Amino acid sequence: MLWLHLSNITYVARLTGIPRTEYETFILALQKRNAGEKIKFCTYCADRGFIELGTQEVNDIVHRFESIQRDGLNHYYAHEQSKRKKQRCLKNFCKRRWNKTKLSIQKRIHVLNRYFNKFYYPFSQGDTIISVGLNINSKDMNELAYIKQKKSLYIKVFCHDIIPISHSGLVTKEAHEKFTAYFQKLAKIADFFYCNSYYTQSELKNYLKKNNCKVPPIEVVPLGSDIKIVNSMQNVNESIKKVLAEKFLLFVSTIEIRKNHQVLYEAYSSLIDRKIENLPKLLFVGQKGWMVDDLLKKLSKDERVQGKIVIFNDVTDNELALLYQHCLFTLYPSFVEGYGLPIAESLAYGKYCLAANTSSLTEVGQDFIDYLDPTNVQAWVDKLEFLLCYPEYIKNKENKICRCYCHNPWNRSAQIILGK
Structure with a gap:
């Protein structure tokens, strides 16, 4: 049996x-x-x-x-x-x-x-x-x-x-x-x-x-990393509906120290200081985890990021599918992972991802995405500024993803x- x-x-x-x-x-x-x-x-x-x-x-x-x-x-x-x-x-x-x-x-x-x-x-x-x-x-x-x-x-x-x-x-x-x-x-x-x-x-x-x-x-x-295309807004949180109408970047992960939200906070703060035009929102989608009280306190008190870095928890599968479908691209700066499922999900939706060059992440993302040192804030600042200024680069990457990437179904x- x-x-x-x-x-x-x-x-x-x-x-x-x-x-x-x-x-x-x-x-x-x-x-x-x-x-x-x-x-x-x-x-x-x-x-x-x-x-x-x-x-x-x-x-x-x-x-x-x-x-x-x-x-x-x-x-x-x-x-x-x-x-x-x-x-x-x-x-x-x-x-x-x-x-x-x-x-x-x-x-x-x-x-x-x-x-x-x-x-x-x-x-x-x-x-x-x-x-x-x-x-x-x-x-x-x-x-x-x-x-x-x-x-x-x-x-x-x-x-x-x-x-x-x-x-x-x-x-x-x-x-x-x-x-x-x-x-x-x-x-x-x-x-x-x-x-x-x-x-x-x-x-x-x-x-x-x-x-x-x-x-x-x-x-x-x-x-x-099954693909779930959602067109209906039924039972979608009103805050998420509002974000879907705007431009945004997406980081799907439990908010804990290992996932390295800190590097994105610092990089985005720097981009705001540089007064990058039409800087999209940065979405952190996930529940609060370990050892991030200081980071969350900074996010709540730093006036520069108010309305620019937005946290969503309790997101359903349908809402997450909509966020993947509508984001400009995804981010995954984690220090270490066993796998890195959000990278596979991003690729399954045909979305480019900027990830850390650690552990299993290069194995999951292969040559479809780009990688950076998770501790190098300046590298993240420069790469994000480049990606936002040259959307054709992302388009070329996503054309390759759509042509060549084969997602692995859960079944x-x-x-x-x-x-x-």
Whole structure:
């Protein structure tokens, strides 16, 4: 039996990076299961261990993301907030307290059952378990290690990157420690790895050898970048509608120190000081992440960039597609990546990208785009000024992209992961 372990999409609302990879694999696996193939879904619960997800639970995941796409994230968050508000009322207080206490008791019972080898799991001898997501707060890999002592399981894991270990200065201390502990356990039980790039594959091999772990088979699976052409403005945020009518540059990424929004802030500030005519807006599209409080404070207080650098979070797939379709070009100055999905998405939409010359980014962008040192602010200033003054250069680049670039559909990535 083939099991797909869901560790992210059971609780997230935004399909970015790792959750997107897990979701697309899940959708293809569901299609295959409905066509008669032997595929089951499972997830890990702290109080019960690994459990099989039934038809209703699987359908709930599909419907949740369909409703988010249809109605927008704001509608989803409003609905969730309304639910929480009802739960706060006095009559539900005791129930919530009891549920919390019960959960704590169940967790302890599960730990005891595991200690006495009496815990439940749905797997059988010889089953294959594929884990595409990643949840460093979960004990799922610890649990799999226990189960693997009892059953002969073949465990296939997707390694998106090991950046919290290899570049610990770009994440919080807590994230570094949690990821390191999680990955140490994962590395010991994995029989097969998928990696999203040859860069990640090389980093993974070096880590395994350095830590005296076995080096199992590793297959590189480039991530998907499906093209979604959107013409309707239905359910599009009013602020985004307004931006779509103007000229703008696009940087799609979680706003965290590793992604290097700082170099674009400094470069754009310099362009504003140079009084470049008709300077387009610069859009940062993504949620707030680690270690960017100082940057966000600067953006809010620097009068030069007010109305020029705009942040959007909670963007739906349709809204993101519209932004890709209408931007002048995209930017991606990240210090290090496991893959660099927004570059692949930019190219899939036929859009030129100016990116950092680091890690996997040159692998993803190939010779279709240009690259700069992510630490050289002046290089970004000069290149941006050139691109804005000579749009024919971008047009020539995009003509080549449209002629020669072949995007990798998510379906193909998922097919490789599922081994079908």
